[in-house]
Amino acid sequence: MMRTGRVEAFSDGVFAIAITLLVLDLAVPPLEESRREGLWAALGHEWPSYLAYLVSFFVVGIIWINHHTMLTLVDQVDRVVLFANLVLLLFVSVIPFPTRLLADYLLEPEGHVAAAIYSATMLAMGMAFSALWLTISARPRILRRPLDPATRRATLRRFGAGQVIYAAAVALSFVSAVATLALHGVLALYYCFDQLTPSGGVDET
Amino acid sequence: MMRTGRVEAFSDGVFAIAITLLVLDLAVPPLEESRREGLWAALGHEWPSYLAYLVSFFVVGIIWINHHTMLTLVDQVDRVVLFANLVLLLFVSVIPFPTRLLADYLLEPEGHVAAAIYSATMLAMGMAFSALWLTISARPRILRRPLDPATRRATLRRFGAGQVIYAAAVALSFVSAVATLALHGVLALYYCFDQLTPSGGVDET
């Protein structure tokens, strides 16, 4: 058993780095292209890189807020929780990779492959988040205060709904990569606003 | 509601990473160029990269100090504050991108586009900072001690003045990219010294 504090510090570090590393893949247009077409036009061609950045930034930001909310319920963590947390961090810290892939391939004929990998990463991340929640909520002795079973199930259902949408995004990828990225953007916006209502989040009950 | 501590830890992480990632765009001159012209001359050609680094470093540093000062007023944060903070972090963590763009394009005929994007990022960041201040100062129950309305307005006015200057920098970009970068440098220096006087900052009253 160990204090939650250092798990939070390490997790916060990974979240903060993953969200900030995204900026490294924002594409500065090559000089030759800008000289030929003008810088505004050259920047315009890079829009998939900017849109993917924006969506991934808010996705990581929202997971961080949810992670934070979840850990406020916890007093101490054991090794199983640490490990479940590490698996979640794997999918968080990998997000810059599918983001770069989607940015590079969005307008290619095979953009659907990149969109499917992006969506599958979100799905895996959502599943890791549910697994962490299941692990934590099944350990009454590590919780700060007892968790009522109805809340536990309601939260799981909310997470499950998110995963159904991510699975739908995997399917949508094979129809349109651009629509898939738009769906992830809408979803991130939805979660942001959901966070702002009293009914959002884990700790509202 | 959650403790301010973890928001600070995450925000500090993003600030620290954004300020340190800037170094990745400091250009080491290519060997062929240095062999032809000498290393001092080749380094000299990269001055836009070094100047842009310096200005952005102090801009992020000053925002960090102001952010820190602002959060000392706050005891707990709710989801709206978290979200307003996330939007501020978006504009902080994106700063390495306009910095790289400005460094690459400063001496190009279209440098004014890069300067305008750099200035617009600063303007957006300033607006996000004001929005966070409005959000926090409108929530008496999250504050450590009540905030007197005159201080609140005075602080908003100071932020507003900064945004007017940033808007002017957007306009100046279309006259001269180099002058715009110089203005941002002077502004950063001004804020640094302003920080050193008792009247600077949010918490002086």
Next chain:
Amino acid sequence: MMRTGRVEAFSDGVFAIAITLLVLDLAVPPLEESRREGLWAALGHEWPSYLAYLVSFFVVGIIWINHHTMLTLVDQVDRVVLFANLVLLLFVSVIPFPTRLLADYLLEPEGHVAAAIYSATMLAMGMAFSALWLTISARPRILRRPLDPATRRATLRRFGAGQVIYAAAVALSFVSAVATLALHGVLALYYCFDQLTPSGGVDET
């Protein structure tokens, strides 16, 4: 003598950054290759990069958990501990380099050189970890509670066993680079599950 807190914070930072920087070396296939062969096939060719990422991620994650567990025993640190910790952090923060090397060279005829360097890094890291443990456990006045000599020796033996396996991995490198990476993967999985049993780790006694 200083508080353990800041050593943990700095170490957590290094661990979190090292584990997250790994993502920068996940290879997005070049456009020409994907257009020729298809994106799935082109991604398939990059499997050494993905496998090396996964193995290194869990290796760093497990070291972090062990480091965390070890420092829970410690109340204050002196300069010798700080220095032993810095040497461990050297081998942790360098891990993205042998990971990139192994990913690039795994399928080359000289992959065994890359595998040997990867394995030697793990061996050096394991030795630095043992040295930190020896340093800490030999300093009763910095420990939170006395450490029983049998536990100390048992822990050293467990670390020693790990180093024997890493040494074997160095030898295996000259037989097969792929088998060596697989061994590191199995080892990481083993340690993960070992962590999940009550007998794992430093603090179980």
Next chain:
Amino acid sequence: MMRTGRVEAFSDGVFAIAITLLVLDLAVPPLEESRREGLWAALGHEWPSYLAYLVSFFVVGIIWINHHTMLTLVDQVDRVVLFANLVLLLFVSVIPFPTRLLADYLLEPEGHVAAAIYSATMLAMGMAFSALWLTISARPRILRRPLDPATRRATLRRFGAGQVIYAAAVALSFVSAVATLALHGVLALYYCFDQLTPSGGVDET
């Protein structure tokens, strides 16, 4: 005035990131070169990159330990201290740049320019460190316990001696770049061992 904790957290973040970003410049030899000459030989050619990494790693590590030691004396920080700290962080976070420059140019005819820039960065960093010490030690009200003037002067003298050596390293650069890097390595080793003796550091009196 604000708590020292958040300054430490931000500074630790910058130190941890600067020390870990160094790994990004460890050169993996290009495939064609390794295929022609063998991987061991190709790695051998990259030794300036590995040596510069090692030296810079310990330089940043030692500054971190000293910074840590210095801040244990401090209870609260005001804006002047914050600003002096920011200037120190500027020179810490820029270290990956002269490291990369020196690694790329060490064996070039103009390696002395790179060595001089590397040494000048260390000199500037040392001067920023002394300035921070002067700023802190001149503010009795922010110190945890009064500082005796003899200690203050002794510490300043030790810092001053370090800066004389860094100035000598700038001069040595124009004789031999390799000797200059070796001097920095010896100096880092010396400081490491100095740290391990009871007389080392700021807080020993």
